[in-house]
Amino acid sequence: MTSTALSPAQPTRAGSTTFADLGVPTDLLAILDAAGITVPTPIQAATLPDSLAGRDVLGRGRTGSGKTYAFAIPVIARLAAKGGRATAKRPRALILAPTRELATQIEETVAPLARAAGLSTRSIFGGVGQQPQVDALRRGIDVLIACPGRLEDLIGQGHCNLSAVDITVLDEADHMADLGFLPAVRRLLDATPRDGQRMLFSATLDNAIDVLVRRYLTKPRVHEADSAQSPVIAMDHHVLHVTRELRIPVLADLASAPGRTIIFTRTKHGAKTLARKLNGLGIPSVDLHGNLSQNARTRNMTAFHEGTASTLVATDIAARGIHVDDVALVVHADPPTEHKAYLHRSGRTARAGAAGTVITLAAEDQRHDVRSLTRAAGIKPKNTTVADTDHPVLTELAPGARSRPGGWSAPGGDATGQSQNGQGRSGGGRSRGGRSRGASGAARSGAARSGAARSGAGRSGSGQGGGRRGGRSGGGRSSGGAAQGQSRSGQR
Known part of the structure; x- marks a missing residue:
C-alpha cells in the first residue's frame, strides 16, 4: 500500500467538542x-x-x-x-x-x-x-x-x-x-x-x-495530539541521591504512605525480590514481570486494582498501556537505561490530566547516568541527597501516615510477609480505591501514628481528600489514618 509521508501535525485540543459532535452513534x-x-x-x-x-x-x-x-x-x-x-x-x-x-x-x-x-x-x-x-x-x-x-x-x-x-x-x-x-x-x-x-x-x-x-x-x-515529552507537565519529578544501604528503607517509607505506588526495577529477579522484602516489612505488595504465569499476573494486577495490595513492583512490562486509576507515586528504584522508558514508566501516574509524583533513586555511581537520562527526557528534576528515612523530603513527596498492616498474600495461600511488629493485616482504613491503608500496623519507631500528614518529627491530620497531597501538621504517628481521596478516573 502507498501512503503519505510522515509529517508532524499541530497538537489538537478537544475544547468544547462533544462525542456527539464528532459523530459517535x-x-x-x-x-x-x-x-x-x-x-x-x-x-x-x-x-x-x-x-x-x-x-x-x-x-x-x-x-x-x-x-x-x-x-x-x-x-x-x-x-x-x-x-x-x-x-x-x-x-x-x-x-x-x-x-x-x-x-x-x-x-x-x-x-x-x-x-x-x-x-x-x-x-x-x-x-x-x-x-x-x-x-x-x-x-x-x-x-x-x-x-x-x-x-x-x-x-x-x-x-x-x-x-x-x-x-x-x-x-x-x-x-x-x-x-x-x-x-x-x-x-x-x-x-x-x-x-x-x-x-x-x-x-x-x-x-x-x-x-x-x-x-x-x-x-x-x-x-x-500532544508533544512527545508532554507527560512531564502534570508530574513533579525528583531525584533522591541515596546510598545502596538506604535504598530499601527509603522505598519502604515511600510505599507505606497512603495511596497506590508503582515501583520499577530493571530485572525480573529484582522485582520479585523487592516485592518480597516490602511484604516482609508489612507493606502489601505484588510483583509483575515476565516470569509470572498469566494467572499470577492477572491475580496480582487484580489485587493492585482493588487495593488489597497498595504497591506494585514491576519491570518495564508494566510501563506501557497498563491503566490503573489513582496512582499517586511512581518510583524508579532502578533508573531505566534510556529516556523513552523513563517517560513510559512515569506515565503510569498523572493520567488523563491528573497530577502525580515521579521519584528516581540514584546511587553515587549513577549520578551521571541519571543526569543524562533526565536531560534526554526533557525534564529538570529537583535533586535531594537523603541520608536517612527521617529526611523531610520523603513526607513532602509522599504525604500521609505511614502504615504497615502486613504483607499481601495470594487468596488461599500463606502470607508473603509480616509487619515489623509481627502483626498481620487488619482491613481497617483500606478503601477499594486504594487511597487509604489498613489501620493496625504498628509504627516503625513504636510511636503512635494518626492522620495523613507530618511536620518535623510527627505526623497528623485527617488527610481527607488529600491522599499524597495532604497537608502537614504537628503530632504523633498512628496507623488509623483515614486518608481517603478522590478517585482519578482517567480515560483509556
Whole structure:
C-alpha cells in the first residue's frame, strides 16, 4: 500500500467538542456516559472524524491520553453500521497489542461498546491454555484483540483466518518495535485485506513506525495530539541521591504512605525480590514481570486494582498501556537505561490530566547516568541527597501516615510477609480505591501514628481528600489514618 509521508501535525485540543459532535452513534454515547467518559481527549477529538469516516489514521499520543477509546469507538461504530455476523474462525476486526496485560485491558474497554452494538469480542494471548480461545474463534468473533505470537500460532494451526478483517488496529506500535514483534506484525498485516481500514497508534513516531506506515496505510491522516515529552507537565519529578544501604528503607517509607505506588526495577529477579522484602516489612505488595504465569499476573494486577495490595513492583512490562486509576507515586528504584522508558514508566501516574509524583533513586555511581537520562527526557528534576528515612523530603513527596498492616498474600495461600511488629493485616482504613491503608500496623519507631500528614518529627491530620497531597501538621504517628481521596478516573 502507498501512503503519505510522515509529517508532524499541530497538537489538537478537544475544547468544547462533544462525542456527539464528532459523530459517535447514540447507543455508544450512552455507554461512554455511563463510564464517565463525557469529554473527548485531544487524541480522540483529533482522530475520530477521520476514523469514523473509514480513513486510515496514524495517531500519536502519550500514554494515558485516551488512545484506546480513540480506536475502540470507530471499530465498533463501523462494524455495527456495516451489519453482518462473524463467521467461524474469521474475525471482522483485529486489534494487535504487544502485551497480555494491554490486550486484556483493551478488551475491557471495547467489550461494553461491543455489547451495546450486539457484537462479540475476545482477547487472545499466550501463557494460558489455547482451547478456550480456539472455541471462541470457532463460534465467531467480531472484534479480536490479540498478541502477535499466539495469534500466529493459531493461524498456523488453522484455527484463525484474517481474510475477513475489515478494520485493523495496531496499538503501542513503538513498543511492538522495541520488543522485536515487527516481523510478526508485518506477517499478520499481510494476511488482512489490502483494502481494509487500518489505524496505527503510538506514543512515538520514529523510523520503525515510518516503515509500517509506508507499507500498510493508505493516505493516512496523521494526528499528533500532544508533544512527545508532554507527560512531564502534570508530574513533579525528583531525584533522591541515596546510598545502596538506604535504598530499601527509603522505598519502604515511600510505599507505606497512603495511596497506590508503582515501583520499577530493571530485572525480573529484582522485582520479585523487592516485592518480597516490602511484604516482609508489612507493606502489601505484588510483583509483575515476565516470569509470572498469566494467572499470577492477572491475580496480582487484580489485587493492585482493588487495593488489597497498595504497591506494585514491576519491570518495564508494566510501563506501557497498563491503566490503573489513582496512582499517586511512581518510583524508579532502578533508573531505566534510556529516556523513552523513563517517560513510559512515569506515565503510569498523572493520567488523563491528573497530577502525580515521579521519584528516581540514584546511587553515587549513577549520578551521571541519571543526569543524562533526565536531560534526554526533557525534564529538570529537583535533586535531594537523603541520608536517612527521617529526611523531610520523603513526607513532602509522599504525604500521609505511614502504615504497615502486613504483607499481601495470594487468596488461599500463606502470607508473603509480616509487619515489623509481627502483626498481620487488619482491613481497617483500606478503601477499594486504594487511597487509604489498613489501620493496625504498628509504627516503625513504636510511636503512635494518626492522620495523613507530618511536620518535623510527627505526623497528623485527617488527610481527607488529600491522599499524597495532604497537608502537614504537628503530632504523633498512628496507623488509623483515614486518608481517603478522590478517585482519578482517567480515560483509556
